Amino acid sequence: MIAGVKMIKADLHTHTVRSDGNSSAEQAVLQAAEKGVSVLGFSDHCYTPWYDWGSLGKDLSTYIEENTSLADRFAGIIEIVCGIENEFDCWQEDSRLQYRIGSRHSIGFPDGRILIDESPVFLEEGLSKWYGGSGMALVRDYYRHIAEDVPKFAPDIIGHFDLVRKFNLSGRYFDENCSAYRKAALEAAEAAGDSGAIFEVSTVNLNRKRRHILFPADFILKFILEKGYQVTLSSDAHDPSHICGHFGYASSHLADLGFRSIMVWKNGSFNDVSLTD
């Protein structure tokens, strides 16, 4: 454990009722400000036909205007930033967005789509329908897509890089330690990192008390460090109580792995900030 690790209170990956979060943007700002958060970015899900119950509309104007008005209202108290969590298969653009998170939650086929992170039931249905029940076949396809997606769309941040692990408790679908898994993940990490995207280090699993893991896994984080790629912290909060949740743990963990600095948003752009005082 490295002494003097800073508490970073900037979080660009959060959701509200405008997509699948459970609070209004204003409630989120008020709760975040109360706990001393300095930067809060909204990244509601882009318009996605197969998640139309939990995504933004095709026109982002109301969303952007609401965020801008909150930014004005709370200026000097908390910096509000307007971003989006984009699907690589359904990319939405608007020049007024300040940043874009690129994420892959599903993989499409001519006769349907496997939903990777909705529920084990959907995951297993997709695995048997399109991958002959093989978790490793899904893994290879998932990382092959990521390796193509990130250079193609150039998101500012790559969301939950190894989301395919979400339901893989005790290796029930594939072995996360085998060399084939690691090779597929690192090839995608290299393609994503070389294209300049920042990897988010997501505390979502800790916030939701699922698996005690960060996205990405340590072997990927070590590779990111070795290659000199950049990381940022995010919570993927769907509830305001999770904003910046477990960031102290994540910062200490990054420092223990050897990271000296991370990217933190401030005053309209990303800055390289030391992890220690």
Ligand SMILES: [Zn+2]
């Ligand atoms: Zn996501």
Ligand SMILES: [Zn+2]
């Ligand atoms: Zn998200």
